[in-house]
Amino acid sequence: MSENYRVMFAGLANDTQPSDAQTKLATKLNASPSKVAAFFENKPLFAPCSKDKALKQAKLLASFGIKSKLQPLNTSSSADNSNNNDDAALQRDERIFNALDYITSSLIRIEEKLDDLEQRLPTVAEQPSTIDEDDWQNDDLLLDEELNTPLKKRSNALLYSLIAMVVLLLIVLGLSFAFPDLFSFLDS
Missing domain, CATH: 3.30.1390 (Ribosomal Protein L30; Chain: A,)
Incomplete structure (x- = not known):
């Protein structure tokens, strides 16, 4: 330097x-x-x-x-400062790695405990589910009723009356635009 x-x-x-x-x-x-x-x-x-x-x-x-x-x-003091900074950074990195190692080992222990609990619980949890699955299969199908029931015919009178009303209103609207003086009595 x-x-x-x-x-x-x-x-x-x-x-x-x-x-x-x-x-x-x-x-x-x-x-x-x-x-x-x-x-x-x-x-x-x-x-x-x-x-x-x-x-x-x-x-x-x-x-x-x-x-x-x-x-x-004095450039040596700046070199000493950089060495001190490097040492501090190394110590900080080492602490971070130790913390990450601790967290990782804790997660592994938790996972092992969950696996143990998972192995114990399925025997208890599977018994009710097998009973439930069997219940629906044992139910008799009610085939006594006819499957092909005739459809009821609905009255289309309401539909036809609504369509007629809309067409009538469209005709009145068209006449009001074509002949604006024709419906002037409504304004007064």
Whole structure:
């Protein structure tokens, strides 16, 4: 891994005013004045970068009369943090696998108990069902009655009267559309 550096404020040149340097730097970098002012209070202005880029940033600051120093960032601490994160992730994964193993074994035990209960219950449950199945077969069919009974004829008078009423209403509706003045006496 390449080592990263951060440019930090070290001071001002003898002939440089802090307010002039801040305004020039803010306009050059298009940064907010508060961010530039924070840089003068030893807060980082630039993101960590390679040594070459950090040197270019320091030269830019020097052109405005700002003295700076390069601060190396400790990459080993980030590696330690990543190792700690990896260890924590491994422990979390191990706990999850243990919980899943426990759940699986519990489900297997429950299934075994259900199988045992299932083997005990069918002997009791099958006896009533066999009795019920036999009952319907023992019933005598009532074949004494005739299977071919004559159908009763219904009177179609009601049907014919309804059809006649609908046809009559359709004729009246057609006449009212054809001759609107014919039924004008109903409006008054």
